[in-house]
Amino acid sequence: MSEPAGAAESALPSEFGLIGRHFRPLAGPGALDLEDDAAVLVPPPGRELVMAADAMVAGVHYLPDDPADGVARKLLRVNLSDLAAMGATPLGYLLTVSAPTDTPDAWFAAFARGLAADQAIFDVTLLGGDTTSTPGPVTLSLTIIGHVAPGAAVRRRGAKAGDEVWVTGTIGDGALGLAASLGKLDDPSGYLRARYCVPSPRLGLPLTGRASAAIDVSDGLLQDLGHLCRLAGCGAEIEAGLVPLSDAARAAGPAWLADCLGGGDDYELLLAVPEGRGEALAAACATLGVPLTRIGRFTEGPMAVRVIDAAHETVTVARHGWSHF
CATH class of the missing domain: 3.90.650.10 (PurM-like C-terminal domain)
Structure with missing residues (x-):
């Protein structure tokens, strides 16, 4: 999810124009303004990183006519839930969006608005990702990154009889x-x-x-x-x-x-x-x-x-x- 710096949108391939319109405003400092193919992330001092990824497919994980802003918020929140289960604090996320070429720009605009709303609530920012075309359906994947104190992550393994x-x-x-x-x-x-x-x-x-x-x-x-x-x-x-x-x-x-x-x-x-x-x-x-x-x-x-x-x-x-x- 990278875009040439300073290029006029009209001179850009459609992918970069879409990124510039909708996803660059969501990027945090580690995203390098989405100009590169990778982010540079500095974890908080003395903390361990926690990472999780979940995907959502139209018609499987949400209804195809669900509002795009709600789809975006659900995508971010189900990943944040994985951090919550480990007792982790959110830091940022990577996003992959695969959509048919005839997906209207208004869908991406609403999708980005949903992400922006929840970024403000949960204090996270976009670090990067990828945009691709697909014959369909819309397929979304998000990798969430968080942090915990060393050894403090709560795991699935650990229950005992009597708990x-x-x-x-x-x-x-x-x-x-x-x-x-x-x-x-x-x-x-x-x-x-x-x-x-x-x-x-x-x-x-x-x-x-x-x-x-x-x-x-x-x-x-x-x-x-x-x-x-x-x-x-x-x-x-x-x-x-x-x-x-x-x-x-x-x-x-x-x-x-x-x-x-x-x-x-x-x-x-x-x-x-x-x-x-x-x-x-x-x-x-x-x-x-x-x-x-x-x-x-x-x-x-x-x-x-x-x-x-x-x-x-x-x-x-x-x-x-x-x-x-």
Whole structure:
């Protein structure tokens, strides 16, 4: 994502003109004004870099007619969520945009506006990337870069039998928001669709030294909890009645419970917390405006997730999560 310095836009190849119009204003100091094919990044003194990458494809990860500014914000936020799960602070990002040649300039303008809005919220800037054409669909990839104190990154590996399972926010809004977008569920307030289109990465929570393991809920609560179980070599048990649901999700009714537990796109944090430490962590998160709820515990035995009701009877859930392939 580089552009010759000082060239008149009319004399530039269309790619460079597009970069100059829409992406150069997003660039930070390390991007070298997007004049080079690489950025120069100086990490904060005494910190370790944390990097993650996620892609979004039209028709797979978002609806093709979703507003471009919202698509941009979701792309940035789902990557920021990966940093949040590790307790990292955002620094900057690299972006790759592949779009059909007939994509209107107005789409790129709106896409850039969405990025600019969230750059201001999350204090990050564009460092560089690439723009290419494709027969379609629009394909987007973002690499997020953050930092943590040495050895402070919270990993997926680390849960132990006896640890409690805690989650931030509410679960199921993303999946129900997709259902609402597809006309399968009423969403009179627009709350569910908003949660699906523009998630809230839980950055800045004091997880280091308090959470044994963490993951963001992108592929579904049950599936992502299963990832923690496999890395820990243990199982987990969650109580369906303790899983926090928004008012809008509760209004959808119990028939949508399986979608809430297995639907994904929530981008809340799922944590393993040693017994007796969760309440203090929940209080600390509450001061930051983020609710934290205990929903179960990790158990000895098979590396599987069991859902139980108030009578401790097993609840069968057919859908456990999203598969990328």
